[in-house]
Amino acid sequence: MPELRKSPILKRWVIISTERGKRPLDFKVVRDEPKEGFCPFCSGNEDKTPPEVLSYRDSGTGPDSPGWKVRVVPNKFPALQIEGDLNKRGEGLYDMMQGIGAHEVVIESPDHKKNLHYLGNDHIESVFCAIRERMIDLKKDPRFRYILVFKNWGKEAGASLEHSHMQLIATPIIPKRAIEELDGAKAHYAQKERCIYCDIINQELKDKRRIVYQNEYFIALSPFAARFPFETWVLPLKHISAFEKTDRNCFPSLVDIMKTVLLKLDKALFDPPFNFIIHTSPCNGIDFNYYHWHIEIIPKLTKVAGFEWGSGFYINPTSPEEAAEELRNIDISGDNQNL
């Protein structure tokens, strides 16, 4: 019997269709081999991107030249433009404003063929540090309300370049999904005076069935009302409202859990296309007692997009309990090359 489950935060129902019970092999996506052509993100091609806004590089090397480990550049084809005023205006029923914002690309390493989780732990930590540095800087701009940080891996997940990278988009409005999460968490706090994410973590720690992995400061779990097969969330165990407020001594733990989860997903699902998104607090600087930052990882395995987009109703053919068990049991000891 399929089960209907409600997200405790977003009040969205999903159908967990266990009788369709898809196994990892059913989801195998045939991926293109890496191409050998020109790549603007590779070392030596620094002049093919806009000038870098941040880089971690060997001492003695200059900006926009080889010698970097992590490099952040403005997107050459930005979704939003950095220069200008918002010019908010209306037209009858409609509201609009200029598309002002920042759109940056974090090039995770000079290596064209290596995804984030195949880098050494220190290197991955540098990537997350670069993101934190850029977030702190962008939050100073009073035009911006939210910083969206995400990674698309694989053409099927929307990546237009195959060289591994992440993106930051600073927006002059708070995205709808962030508002919904904040509203849902606020309603819970108003009733209980507790953070709903903290409550979820406590319930999951007792239940254990949906835990994928856990270390000193973080937990990875299959959310109870997962929309997608093998959707996995990574949350700090202790309450922290915003990504950039995370203590630097928690970063090795963050690197460990992201690496572990992404390696497990790779091995279980044959290097699937995926997205991950950092869900964090808006730019207003408030230390929300009801909001808890986290990362949502979504392997892109199903194609039932239009119906879901139209209705907000999701059918997930793999139960979160099955997905978590599968991922827990994957042995990645041979794959973690901490170079």
Added chain:
Amino acid sequence: MPELRKSPILKRWVIISTERGKRPLDFKVVRDEPKEGFCPFCSGNEDKTPPEVLSYRDSGTGPDSPGWKVRVVPNKFPALQIEGDLNKRGEGLYDMMQGIGAHEVVIESPDHKKNLHYLGNDHIESVFCAIRERMIDLKKDPRFRYILVFKNWGKEAGASLEHSHMQLIATPIIPKRAIEELDGAKAHYAQKERCIYCDIINQELKDKRRIVYQNEYFIALSPFAARFPFETWVLPLKHISAFEKTDRNCFPSLVDIMKTVLLKLDKALFDPPFNFIIHTSPCNGIDFNYYHWHIEIIPKLTKVAGFEWGSGFYINPTSPEEAAEELRNIDISGDNQNL
């Protein structure tokens, strides 16, 4: 300069990224040729589906045998099960219920290769009549709160069988997106005592830039804050809250506009994969003065899924004004085979 636009109903912002200004040819999706293999929806294979719940067929032919024009059958692999009780229950923070519902398939014609809009007008009208009949019947079941009606065309849009069909899913909850539309429309009504969709139609009729097509009873337009390139809405010009309340004498007009818009999309975008969804009122029988049924057509052209799913933030590379102009100018006089 890109533009940020807000949906007047859903309060969702989208980025209209006209500088990326994609033309129809940029979206061309390479589609698989129809396969010659076995199809359970073809005439002669009636015993390969569950027994039909409705059919329009030649007199003298019996159920589940050839001779039908339109046939409605339960889905062989239903997302929700028709038999049983809801058994609503909780587990700590979580709410769940049995996956009770109806999941039916409307096989639009016995012809394996013909999409809906290539059928004769009378035939298409029969398809919409069959949907109306099934909606009226399913709404009698007190367990159901909403009837979702949608069409997936093309593998990329989630169609698992290529023989043209539509689907009905009766759900024991109202889908999130329907609630959001109802809430948005209700808020407008509370302020103005007018239906927001009626107001949108009036504004669009004056403005003209986003109108794709119009006939006696319906209008097709590119919504102001379209999420997707060439997204097109079809609305009854006069206020009607629910699809099944539409007067039968409006049906030829509905057939004409759906056929025209789908033929134009086919010609402009090279037979793209697409979804359409009937947005209608819940099952409670209330004649909402603030809700206005309509059909949303979404060609599946872009792959930026994960980021959008995670943030609720959409980047549309084609402005609704450009899309509407393109579609208005497409001449389909040679393609409308009213057989």
